Amino acid sequence: xxxxxxxxxxxxxxxxxxxxxxxxxxxxxxxxxxxxxxxxxxxxxxxxxxxxxxxxxxxxxxxxxxxxxxxxxxxxxxx
Numbered sequence: 001x002x003x004x005x006x007x008x009x010x011x012x013x014x015x016x017x018x019x020x021x022x023x024x025x026x027x028x029x030x031x032x033x034x035x036x037x038x039x040x041x042x043x044x045x046x047x048x049x050x051x052x053x054x055x056x057x058x059x060x061x062x063x064x065x066x067x068x069x070x071x072x073x074x075x076x077x078x079x
Contacts, residue, residue, distance in 0.1 A: 011048040012071045013056060019067040026059035026068060034059065 013033070015026075020042055026034040027042075033052050035043045048056050060068040 010050065010072075011053050011056060013044065013046055013048060013060075014069045014071070015042060015044055016067045016069070017042065019065050021065055021067075023064050025062040025064065026056075029059040029062055030055035 022036065022040040022042065024034075024036050024042075026044075027036050030052055033045050033048055033056055037043055056068075057070060060066075060070045
């Protein structure tokens with residue numbers, strides 16, 4: 001089914017790249033999700049694999065400028 005909740009299941013992240021200063025704490029804590037190219041270009045996977053949720057939560061907390069926003073589904077049947 002296209003457009004259903006199934007496509008949005010799982011943790012989603014957004015990184016404020018204007019705020020990010022390239023400290024790379026996220027890269028050290030969740031290297032399968034975050035990757036630094038060069039000295040300042042951060043690449044990341046917006047939909048986090050299930051086995052990386054805890055690592056991403058730790059990376060968000062460890063970010064010195066709080067540039068990582070973590071969103072999780074509210075659950076089935078939530079408004």
